[in-house]
Amino acid sequence: MPVSAAFASDNAAPAHPAVLEALTRANTGPVPSYGDDDITAQAAAALREAFDSPDADVLYAYTGTAANIIALSSAVQPWHEILCSDIAHVLIDEAGGPVRLSGAQLTWLPSADGIIGIDELDRRVSSRDPVHHSQPRIVTITQSTENGRVWSAPVIKEFVDHAHDLGLLVHVDGARVANAVAAQQVAPIDAVGDADIVTVGGTKNGLMFGDAILVRRPEHFPGIGFVQKQIGHLASKHRYVAAQFLALLSDDLWLRGAGHANAMASALGRGLEGLGFSLASPVEANEVFVRLDPLAIERLSQSYQVHQPDHGEPVWRLVCSWATTQDEVDDVLATLG
Structure with missing residues (x-):
């Protein structure tokens, strides 16, 4: 896949x-x-x-x-x-x-x-x-x-x-x-x-x-x-x-798209915390920074590309956009759950 x-x-x-x-x-x-x-x-x-x-x-x-x-x-x-x-x-x-x-x-x-x-x-x-x-x-x-x-x-x-x-x-x-x-x-x-x-x-x-x-x-x-x-x-x-x-x-297309991206990020952040993962920064816009252990990132990376801003820290970034769907958010959470 x-x-x-x-x-x-x-x-x-x-x-x-x-x-x-x-x-x-x-x-x-x-x-x-x-x-x-x-x-x-x-x-x-x-x-x-x-x-x-x-x-x-x-x-x-x-x-x-x-x-x-x-x-x-x-x-x-x-x-x-x-x-x-x-x-x-x-x-x-x-x-x-x-x-x-x-x-x-x-x-x-x-x-x-x-x-x-x-x-x-x-x-x-x-x-x-x-x-x-x-x-x-x-x-x-x-x-x-x-x-x-x-x-x-x-x-x-x-x-x-x-x-x-x-x-x-x-x-x-x-x-x-x-x-x-x-x-x-x-x-x-x-x-x-x-x-x-x-x-x-x-x-x-x-x-x-x-x-x-x-x-x-x-x-x-x-x-x-x-x-x-x-x-x-x-x-x-x-x-x-x-x-x-x-x-x-x-x-207001620009704000509707941004608002949707923010909402998807918020849902993703809440879901990750619900699974016991720790957020490195509060989710206030459309980016989620989460601490993932090696096993979790191995599972996630089999399905999704994610970015590690600092290779010295176990923090990974997931970004939502105007096009992010609730199904995609749910799938990430299911992959890590």
Whole structure:
């Protein structure tokens, strides 16, 4: 029997049928290239409206990594410092891309499952000499975090406002921001606070490809269009990226899909605990981190691909998506039961 990738990652999920339909509708006749088309304009307007950011610029990238690199690189000079958590995707899983493209230093701060305390931010910023150290310029946080935690609306507001008080810009890596919004049932803007720039995930939430960059304060990112072009993420056939986002944002499809993924993860987490397994992190969005003994992982891996984030820890990650079914959740639990 083939091994299923159903829980390997939300990247493994198929594109949503509504997204495929949108691509087909967009595939009619010639339109201006490089984003100078009506579909791109409509998608940008939908993103601005969703995040209550009427003055924001909107750009796209094929991947989340590229979206993060574009956002961060356009904010800094080589003498600057980018602050992040100790488990940040930009630190661990982007092959040094932000550093290579920006020339800036990437410095991690201790966190609780990716949630950085204000005191850690204060300590790092206050320890920098004006000449002898790289100068903190921007802090990037992930919503929801790499360990599946959600920054609550009050906590992220306090953090972002405090970072601004320290003279820092704030970037939110929102690869799974829809899951954070759905988990809290808040307005999207409340899930990112007063962030200066936000990458809005699409690939993990039903798109075939593509993530968006919401530039809420364009004056702080003056060269962002050039960075996007230099690294090859200014799509010539722009309408095909934009059309997917337009479909995703229509009728709250992005939040309905994320809410379903969260619900499946919650059911999976409860089921695993019911079987006596210990969760390594609370299930707050669509990721489940569970401690499995060698016998359990041997049984599970015969049917499902799962990811071990740290090979020194017996913790395994199972990710639910818009396409995860209750039958798949039940089968995992039966396999481990």
